[in-house]
Amino acid sequence: MEISIVRLRTVSFWLRGVNYGVFNVPQRVVPQPNRKRMAILYENLGNWSSYYYNVPNHTMVAPVFGIIPYTSSETTLIDCEKMNLVIQGNPIRIQFPHVRPHAKNVTPICVKFGADGSVEFSNMTKLYVCEAKSEGHYTLVVPSTKSHTQSKGFNIWWVLGFVIGFVGLVMVVLVLIMLVKVAKRRKIRKMEKISEGHEAFDTFWIGESKLPLASTMRTQPVLEKDDVVCH
Template sequence: MGLKVERWCQITWIIVCLFLSSLVEASDTYDHDSLDTFLCKHANRAIGKPRTGAFYNISLPGNFTGIDISVVRLRTVSFWLRGVNYSFFNIPKRVVPQPNRKRMAILYENLGNWSSHYYNVPNYTMLAPVFGIIPYTSSETTLIDCEKMNLIIQGKPIRIQFPHIRPHAKNVTPICVKFGADGSVKFRNMIKPYVCEAKSEGHYTIVVPTTKSHTQNLSKGFKFNIWWVLGFVICFVGLFVLVLVLIIVVKVVKRRKIRKMEKNSEKGEAFDTFWIGETKVPFASIRRTQPVLENDDVPS
């Protein structure tokens, strides 16, 4: 019984650990590198025979509703000579992509309402979605080779226009933010209302310092989530303890019944025993009752 109880404890402990780890992962931000890899591969599956110079709007699965992506394949020489102007991005000419390849593809990302799941700026509130401009190497048969490129800007910088801005305090000036691949956050002043300059590829947005009331609301929501998680864990552990106690009680009652039956059997008549397979059963010896005459007279 002890081994079985110990095994049940180990299994339940593993389940609790997995549950807690899933809660921690769910509360943390998502991996943006994994998102870029997924978008790259999905674009390749969506566009089987890409044409150079054509812009493609890629439809995403339902679980990524709210994210918009577009992609264009270019010759690197044409990109260097003319640049590219698309959607919210204006890339000037004389921008050098590295490593040097014959073709390249540019993936434009608008993370929409998923922005805060992949990126955040401590003590700041995002006023706009996170926009991304990611260059990749390309080939004749494949739209995106999923090898990222760097943009070396020698002249004018890239300009990003943020059209959808959330309301904010009038006395607060928004700030441009770039999210680095290493997790860094860089601030830069806007050149004009809701227009940011970029010196490299990456993800960008606009933020303002978080107000005190907003911070209090976030802290209240965080505390509520913590208490909800703790309550769930406590209920789960309490249910497990209750089930474990019931199992122990049932086993103890069974063991007592067996001992009581053994004691009763010891008080009765002792029987010989023999084995049937692996089972030991009682065996009563065979005795014949001697015949006795009712009358002593024996007929002649």
């Protein structure tokens, strides 16, 4: 990150303009409010550009450069009062010397970041050259497919996870049903083995249940005879 400050008289700024770094400010640019002196703050955010600024669905291919004018005085380099640049003729030119590699068939787009967080797009006037009508922060961006790819990949993994989870749940339910049936059959076999060691009973079926059936036998009555002793 680099920051530079240039202090000059507003009359000189209006007559000659200023050419500093990547910014070329033409003549006849009026700074407001009207003061005797002014200071211009130049910023190069470098590798910190994406930390301070972000363009949704776009990727920055150049650092963010800023030009911010402030009022100045003989005793103070920068006052707290910001100034506006009123351009009446040619616009400010911004030359981006270092542009990161990007797809050859994609043309970068100029972006201005407003003080209120707004983002304004415009086309380059020349290769890696943007024009500005006011002070602010500027950079170059290209459309990004990263977010779309990530979203698509996320959807695929979400669907795949849902299918795997559903199939796993079905398999668990089937295994539980089989275990219940096996346990039930073992219990019935155990009862049958126990019954084989006792008196055999006939069996009959009610639905899927096998139940014992006792034969109907009645004890025949026996007449008891008492010996009668006569005297």
